[in-house]
Amino acid sequence: MMSNSEDKIVFLSKFSVLLVVHLVFARAQFPIACLNDNDLREQKCCPVVTVGNSVGAECGGPGRGACKRIESSHCHVETPDDPAHVLAYLKNPVSEPSRYPWPNRVFKQICECEGNWAGYDCTECKFGYVKTADKSVCVKRKTPLVRRNYMTLDDDERDYVKQTIADMNDRSKSPSRYGVLISEENFSKSSHLQSNLTAEDFKFGISAYEFLTWIHYYTAKDSGVPSGNYKGHDYGPRVDFAHNGPSLLTWHRYFMLLFESELQRVSGNDSFAAPYWDWMDRQNRDHLFTHSDIFDGNETSLVGVFRDFRVICCEAGFAIPLTEPNIMRRSPKRGPGSLCNASQFDVGIPLVRRDYGHQYNIVKWLPSARDAWDLLVNITHYDVASFNLFEHSPSSLRAGLEGSVPLPGKHYCSVGGLSNESFAEEMHNAVHIYAGGVFTNVAMSPSDPIFYLHHSMVDRVFERFMIKLQQLGTLRYLPESGVDPGHNANDCIVPSFPLYRNREFLQRSTDFGYVYDTLPLLDTEPERPAEEYDQCNNSNASTNMPRPPLTPSSYQPSSVGKSAYGRLLGMVSALVSQLYDLL
Template identity: 30%
Template sequence: MHLVPLCYLLWIFQGVLGQFPRACVSSKNLLEKECCPVWSGDGSPCGQLSGRGSCQDISLSRAPEGPQFPFSNVDDRENWPSVFYNRTCQCSGNFMGFNCGDCKFGFIGPNCKDKFLAYLNLAKHTTSSDYVIPISTYAQMNNGSTPIFRDINIYDLFVWMHYYVSRDALLGGSIVWRNIDFAHEAPGFLPWHRFFLLLWEKEIQKLTGDVNFTIPYWDWRDAEECTICTDEYLGGRHPVNPNILSPASFFSSWQVICSQSEEYNTQQALCNATEEGPLLRSPGNHDRERTPRLPTSADVESCLSLTQYETGSMDRAANFSFRNTLEGFANPLTGIADASQSTMHNALHIYMNGTMSQVQGSANDPIFILHHAFVDSIFEQWLRRHRPLQEVYPAANAPIGHNRESYMVPFIPVYTNGEFFISSRDLGYDYAYLAEPAPDFFQEFIKPYLEQASQIWQWLVAAAAVGGVITAIILGLTSLFCRRKRKRFSEEEQPLLMEREDYLGGNYQSRL
């Protein structure tokens, strides 16, 4: 996490932190016990005409309090703020502030839109100043002599990246090779998407100047429906056409790119980021034989219990592979690969029944980001539970692009898969629901030693017993030797008194 400059904090919270608004400190306000200032945006108290809030009576809690303060009606803070005001602005929606003129934390803009949604929209309509995309293969660029690139907006840049890493290989003529994917169906699935999310988050921070922005996640465990598929969040269902988003949705005007893989294959061409139509989504209207239900908490826990990150062929046929099971090509309760089912990560893509269900174009749907953030959190749980060494990630013989030292496509500068097979905390981020409380002194320093001792207590007892016997033998022999030796001393041969006094005085230092 980065620290926010103090001046930025003060700017964010101006008008919010002051407990006595300047507009409410006149004699009239105090005598009438009312603090409902006018919002300048519409000239009404609490912005009532704009639906931002209204002036309402304060309802005090009647719950009993402890006996530590035995007085009543002697302190202005009692039953706050009734000594000063009985009526204040009660804000609605995403508004807050003494006159409902501000936005709740996490919301921005004149209408207090969700910050995440606003940032998504800004990224969709801002051309990247740092990156362009190739719209032809290297061979089609005459081996580099005729560069063919084009601009792209920041959101679509990441859509294109996800398309490019998973696209089919164009072999010339009408021939394509479909059994290739540099980010799916193999060990690199989790590290690749982890870096993808981190890079996406960094680009949004650079775009907005909001260094504290972090990607939210959707915890879909035990979900019976898409709880974020509403107009308030990521888009509800259209009232007439169930395959597109509601016109009231933030994303109903969005156009997708890179979703027509068969057309690109036929033309032996790359996606050129041309707009191809609206977002498609119809959650729940999917093939229920392939995906009978969304993943449960039990599915996640069973998946986490798998001890091996990767196994066997290291592809979608791998059994007892944590990666393959979390990706969704194996039964989460058994770890056995099943080509007829789509579970875990894959289940959410199939369930959305639209743009999200196409591998190459799935990142067009903003649900992709929230979904993969939660998948990454499960990956993080597995890393913390099993604490694998770097060598656990396959160094060789994985599908193309998935070995530990393989560079991840299409990122420049280059990063290897193995670099992101580490804990999120080593990469500078964490998940709130996984965060562990700071250990106290006993937990951090004493308990580990006691736990180790409990495992070897039999040896400690035996060692103490043997040590006691040896000590007794040594003391016995020493005592016998000393008695025999003293008997041989004559009176003139006794130790000097001064030496004895030095010994008793502590000037003689023995060493163990």
């Protein structure tokens, strides 16, 4: 634990640092250095790097890295054990041109870094490592960064956090070294691993914040695959590489490390740690919505340095809320599988909006310490079958923290003919739905800066839950194979670059160079206020029956459809799209 004076160092560098233009370094696709027609034609990303006084070499040469062909052993690829609908999806280059198998559709040769070097050109350090003074080697960070509760920061520290995030969204101050893919028309429609991409298929000149938002959008965007059926459930067009399955927590741990590294580079302060929003703190959680301008000033509009934040890659059919269609203007319509185009960064982009506590009328309270305790006492493994958004077993750490596990004694809504059990939206999902607005949209939610404080908190609870699995001896990424792309243990994280596998991020935070100021103790059973047993916020709900206590040995996964977070978004999107077509 750092002293108060040391804490200040994390946040209080001179604000003049923020006026310097920073080329932002990240660990994801697609590096501008490789987005020229020659490298795209050769499907090769191995930039020449000069180290010291040596002659430049690809990937920095011996001691740094070498250009290597991506072998099938690098990442999991589909096997006969994978679900039939996934096999059909993956083998159709029209439905999924660029994301799978990652990154072979775009690059087949990339840098393989040595030692503790990382980055697409081996000029960065691995997460948790820093360069020595002469920048010749990467060494383990001596003192882990401390991620702190946002509500414990003083006014100057909060202002520093907000200004740094705002500067990340300023293209003149924080231009990204990465381009984003805006067209898949030049991918081969006949070969699964060939492309005819050119530089014109990418957009350049975006900010670091826009790039991070795009990464999340690209990972969770709709595909061109028609509706599929798996174990009686209709997946529809969305095949998500980072949600509704085992990779949720590992993918977002990786993503938060990217965000934290951008905070450090934009601020010029390599000790900058990403704060968290403790939504389990009953005393402060509601106070945030009325007294903190990083959250809101008037329940819908962002204020202060975030007042001009906009929704990147706004999806067709999305408006907030349905009863107030003018609160968010919709961007040009995109069909299933089409990418966010260049205009959706620059033209007619809607402002970020929120709608606290009202979205879909299915989440009345933010998660509490009692909710976390109810989950902790039952988890036995990182994840359990069926390893997807239909998994409701309290044995699963991932399903519980993602939010699909009904908690004992709580009342849930019955909406649209679905049983109340289907509308158990807790923990991670509940916060997204409670905040409302763009935060309820899976792909676009990082457009709202509270995304990062929320997911820092999710990672904090994840860290606490991992302690129990370590004690049980069951801290292992499951499954090894056989589930949707992007969610198996050895699947490469989309769109990581260099390549990272899911299982690499199921480790304690100290392995990545950070800790939390505190972890939720959850050693004794917390009390729950009587009103919080009723999670239903819909006065017209037909059923408000409490759930009985659940145990891993007696509970069977529901045969009802997907959770409200996934199903309702699809229902709302389809409804608004139909209305839009009539206009």
